[in-house]
Amino acid sequence: MIFDRVSFQETKSYLFIFIFFNLVQILYNNGARKFALIGLGQIGCSPSELAQNSPDGRTCVQRINSANQIFNDKLRSLVAQFNGNTPDARFIYINAYGIFQDLITRPAAFGKYPVNRFNALSLLAVLYGCLLGTPSESIYY
Numbered sequence: 001m002i003f004d005r006v007s008f009q010e011t012k013s014y015l016f017i018f019i020f021f022n023l024v025q026i027l028y029n030n031g032a033r034k035f036a037l038i039g040l041g042q043i044g045c046s047p048s049e050l051a052q053n054s055p056d057g058r059t060c061v062q063r064i065n066s067a068n069q070i071f072n073d074k075l076r077s078l079v080a081q082f083n084g085n086t087p088d089a090r091f092i093y094i095n096a097y098g099i100f101q102d103l104i105t106r107p108a109a110f111g112k113y114p115v116n117r118f119n120a121l122s123l124l125a126v127l128y129g130c131l132l133g134t135p136s137e138s139i140y141y
Contacts, residue, residue, distance in 0.1 A: 009063070009066060009067040009070055010070050012067065013067065013070040013071040013074055014074070016071055017071065017074045017075065017078060020037075020075070020078070021078060024037070024078075024082065028082075028086060028089060032089075033088060033089040033090065034089070034090050035082070035089065035090070035091045035092070036092050036094055037075055037078070037079055037091060037092070037093055037094070038093075038094040038096050039068075039071070039072035039075050039076070039093065039094065039095055039096050039097055040068040040071055040072055040096060040097060041068070041096040041097055041099070041100055042060060042065050042068065042097060042100065042101070042104055043064050043065070043068060044060045044061035044062060044063070044064035044065035044068070045060040045061075045065070045104050049061045049064060060104075065097075068097060069097065072095070072097055075093060076093050079091045079092065079093040
């Protein structure tokens with residue numbers, strides 16, 4: 001059976017790519033010709049996941065990030081497939097996973113400090129910064 005050789009994460013990735021493929025195909029069939037398909041970021045490093053699933057509140061949740069990388073690899077392949085099969089359209093892949101890698105692993109190098117726990121105080125800090133227009137020194141995502 002095929003599922004004996006495929007992980008649950010990979011199976012979910014196939015399902016999401018299948019859904020994604022169909023949605024993009026609908027857009028294409030209705031006249032869309034320029035697409036920017038953005039991969040998933042490091043959700044396993046988000047404050048919510050760090051607070052709920054990280055053993056120490058600082059270590060990224062690898063099983064989530066691994067699943068995201070599987071999805072991103074399949075999305076990258078899907079973009080290449082679309083570009084090969086639809087010469088009148090343009091598809092680009094944006095690597096959201098890699099874009100924020102340095103910011104997540106070395107926030108102090110950018111003058112930022114991570115908020116590892118999402119709680120009422122961090123929510124108030126975000127609202128305070130948004131309402132008063134003061135630049136934030138913390139990373140919220």
